[in-house]
Amino acid sequence: xxxxxxxxxxxxxxxxxxxxxxxxxxxxxxxxxxxxxxxxxxxxxxxxxxxxxxxxxxxxxxxxxxxxxxxxxxxxxxxxxxxxxxxxxxxxxxxxxxxxxxxxxxxxxxxxxxxxxxxxxxxxxxxxxxxxxxxxxxxxxxxxxxxxxxxxxxxxxxxxxxxxxxxxxxxxxxxxxxxxxxxxxxxxxxxxxxxxxxxxxxxxxxxxxxxxxxxxxxxxxxxxxxxxxxxxxxxxxxxxxxxxxxxxxxxxxxxxxxxxxxxxxxxxxxxxxxxxxxxxxxxxxxxxxxxxxxxxxxxxxxxxxxxxxxxxxxxxxxxxxxxxxxxxxxxxxxxxxxxxxxxxxxxxxxxxxxxxxxxxxxxxxxxxxxxxxxxxxxxxxxxxxxxxxxxxxxxxxxxxxxxxxxxxxxxxxxxxxxxxxxxxxxxxxxxxxxxxxxxxxxxxxxxxxxxxxxxxxxxxxxxxxx
Amino acid sequence: xxxxxxxxxxxxxxxxxxxxxxxxxxxxxxxxxxxxxxxxxxxxxxxxxxxxxxxxxxxxxxxxxxxxxxxxxxxxxxxxxxxxxxxxxxxxxxxxxxxxxxxxxxxxxxxxxxxxxxxxxxxxxxxxxxxxxxxxxxxxxxxxxxxxxxxxxxxxxxxxxxxxxxxxxxxxxxxxxxxxxxxxxxxxxxxxxxxxxxxxxxxxxxxxxxxxxxxxxxxxxxxxxxxxxxxxxxxxxxxx
Numbered sequence: 082x083x084x085x086x087x088x089x090x091x092x093x094x095x096x097x098x099x100x101x102x103x104x105x106x107x108x109x110x111x112x113x114x115x116x117x118x119x120x121x122x123x124x125x126x127x128x129x130x131x132x133x134x135x136x137x138x139x140x141x142x143x144x145x146x147x148x149x150x151x152x153x154x155x156x157x158x159x160x161x162x163x164x165x166x167x168x169x170x171x172x173x174x175x176x177x178x179x180x181x182x183x184x185x186x187x188x189x190x191x192x193x194x195x196x197x198x199x200x201x202x203x204x205x206x207x208x209x210x211x212x213x214x215x216x217x218x219x220x221x222x223x224x225x226x227x228x229x230x231x232x233x234x235x236x237x238x239x240x241x242x243x244x245x246x247x248x249x250x251x252x253x254x255x256x257x258x259x260x261x262x263x264x265x266x267x268x269x270x271x272x273x274x275x276x277x278x279x280x281x282x283x284x285x286x287x288x289x290x291x292x293x294x295x296x297x298x299x300x301x302x303x304x305x306x307x308x309x310x311x312x313x314x315x316x317x318x319x320x321x322x323x324x325x326x327x328x329x330x331x332x333x334x335x336x337x338x339x340x341x342x343x344x345x346x347x348x349x350x351x352x353x354x355x356x357x358x359x360x361x362x363x364x365x366x367x368x369x370x371x372x373x374x375x376x377x378x379x380x381x382x383x384x385x386x387x388x389x390x391x392x393x394x395x396x397x398x399x400x401x402x403x404x405x406x407x408x409x410x411x412x413x414x415x416x417x418x419x420x421x422x423x424x425x426x427x428x429x430x431x432x433x434x435x436x437x438x439x440x441x442x443x444x445x446x447x448x449x450x451x452x453x454x455x456x457x458x459x460x461x462x463x464x465x466x467x468x469x470x471x472x473x474x475x476x477x478x479x480x481x482x483x484x485x486x487x488x489x490x491x492x493x494x495x496x497x498x499x500x501x502x503x504x505x506x507x508x509x510x511x512x513x514x515x516x517x518x519x520x521x522x523x524x525x526x527x528x529x530x531x532x533x534x535x536x537x538x539x540x541x542x543x544x545x546x547x
Numbered sequence: 548x549x550x551x552x553x554x555x556x557x558x559x560x561x562x563x564x565x566x567x568x569x570x571x572x573x574x575x576x577x578x579x580x581x582x583x584x585x586x587x588x589x590x591x592x593x594x595x596x597x598x599x600x601x602x603x604x605x606x607x608x609x610x611x612x613x614x615x616x617x618x619x620x621x622x623x624x625x626x627x628x629x630x631x632x633x634x635x636x637x638x639x640x641x642x643x644x645x646x647x648x649x650x651x652x653x654x655x656x657x658x659x660x661x662x663x664x665x666x667x668x669x670x671x672x673x674x675x676x677x678x679x680x681x682x683x684x685x686x687x688x689x690x691x692x693x694x695x696x697x698x699x700x701x702x703x704x705x706x707x708x709x710x711x712x713x714x715x716x717x718x719x720x721x722x723x724x725x726x727x728x729x730x731x732x733x734x735x736x737x738x739x740x741x742x743x744x745x746x747x748x749x750x751x752x753x754x755x756x757x758x759x760x761x762x763x764x765x766x767x768x769x770x771x772x773x774x775x776x777x778x779x780x781x782x783x784x785x786x787x
Contacts (some may be wrong), residue, residue: 444683
């Protein structure tokens with residue numbers, strides 16, 4: 082996927098003044114949040130589930146290569162073919178060559194963020210292969226020629242009206258159609274695609290090392306069709322989706338659905354172990370599993386931030402993040418928006434290119450407190466900020482400000498002088514604040530607070546003397 | 548009981564009334580209050596902005612403060628969280644014991660009054676309709692939710708109305724507020740919208756930084772809802 086992370090400040094600014102976007106994002110995330118709250122309240126052992134999940138994930142990431150080989154062995158034993166892809170190019174090449182060698186003309190896809198990450202659709206289309214997104218939200222995105230703006234609700238930034246208009250243009254549906262007729266139109270057009278396709282591509286929510294199985298959760302049944310109708314099924318899965326044991330899955334299924342959509346369970350949970358067997362009536366003839374590294378092993382070795390790989394992509398942190406709720410997902414400029422993206426994206430695309438993202442947070446901590454696997458996102462944002470400053474990616478204004486601050490705060494004598502100086506200069510500070518980078522950021526929307534005639538410490542000294 | 552009052556730099560320079568109100572409350576709760584003029588800042592602004600060496604240098608003198616008090620009371624959830632939970636990040640393993648001994652003594656004001664002093668009624672009165680805004684760091688970093696509400700419930704004449712989005716960030720966020728002013732102000736507007744819907748006359752919080760941001764926005768927009776630190780309300784005897 083094309084990296085547009087450098088554009089964050091500008092894109093965020095535009096998003097904040099886009100009323101339609103604001104309404105769509107706030108109402109959708111608000112809805113998801115209240116459904117989640119109800120679903121979580123039904124589980125008295127929620128906190129201990131989180132703790133268990135965190136422990137399982139942390140263990141798995143610490144032993145990633147071990148579980149990669151165990152998964153590969155067990156999946157191959159069930160006749161799946163496993164390819165370890167070092168990077169996006171290797172993964173795309175594998176799928177493109179596979180498609181070419183089987184004469185594939187048409188591909189159906191179920192929802193997968195990792196294929197957005199590697200830009201798989203474009204790689205296939207470049208070879209003249211038709212790629213159709215079959216998740217309703219992704220289908221809308223594809224028709225509109227846009228990118229997903231949310232991990233689980235890709236079209237969350239659009240209103241129903243906008244979708245209706247798009248369907249009228251692209252599918253010839255009567256304008257102003259109801260949700261029911263819109264979904265029917267999508268269904269009719271997609272059903273044909275499912276039957277024509279020679280290859281189905283999916284992601285995977287979990288990959289079980291013990292059995293070599295992949296787990297896919299969904300609500301529309303499109304993933305089940307895409308993974309069983311075409312004769313080839315390719316699952317692209319980030320290595321961090323591994324779980325050691327079959328028994329671990331239940332913990333995560335409970336956390337994922339409730340955190341993501343507020344459901345007890347998604348409508349469909351598919352656990353796929355190998356391709357169609359001789360005694361089975363249907364299923365793909367071949368199952369190819371692409372386990373994607375693309376930088377994940379390097380993150381797993383980076384102790385300060387490795388827990389970001391614990392993420393199960395529920396999207397709850399996006400819904401609760403006050404910054405995401407203002408900007409929507411596109412501003413973040415890559416596949417993963419919101420708090421998780423503010424950490425994961427810089428680690429994936431390189432910190433200098435995504436230098437805006439770790440600062441795109443008020444450090445309110447809502448993400449960490451909602452996260453089903455308790456990822457300490459604020460702590461990681463702080464680490465990334467430190468790295469950016471260390472590698473001299475801080476702005477000149479900020480560097481100067483903190484040099485001055487550090488000087489003034491180093492000891493009570495300097496602090497006192499700085500306070501006295503501030504009292505002298507403050508009228509001018511107020512008058513000229515619009516001209517100075519950081520200060521104008523304040524006064525653009527707020528008045529400066531009045532300084533106290535005397536600082537507290539001066540008043541305290543006077544009281545002590547009396 | 549001896550309590551050292553850590554006067555945050557914002558309180559010292561802009562809101563000394565908050566420190567005096569804290570002194571009165573602590574004395575009322577039976578503590579003898581002292582102030583250590585050697586203190587400057589907890590280092591949070593630099594720490595949160597990635598300038599760790601600067602934060603470390605400023606924070607180094609913290610450990611010598613209030614050598615003979617049992618507690619160091621902070622009228623700010625944010626600065627208290629910095630000193631209780633984050634100083635560890637800045638220093639090497641070698642000084643950990645000293646930091647831990649310091650951090651253990653740091654307590655946020657409302658937490659101190661209710662949990663350590665065991666009091667929630669300060670026999671104060673303040674006639675107004677008020678809404679409470681949770682400071683993110685008090686709420687999520689220090690898990691302080693009930694203490695301020697219990698304290699405010701006991702104030703004579705104070706009618707508390709629950710803010711629908713009480714636990715949602717106001718948009719301040721330190722450097723964030725000037726680096727991304729549009730996003731910050733948009734968050735602030737959401738907060739103020741919730742606030743207006745309650746019909747509150749005053750907005751109370753336990754962090755002056757949130758209030759400085761929201762009050763600054765309200766003054767810019769000509770909105771007349773007073774902002775007050777919780778200590779000022781608890782120590783007050785005032786009709787609004």
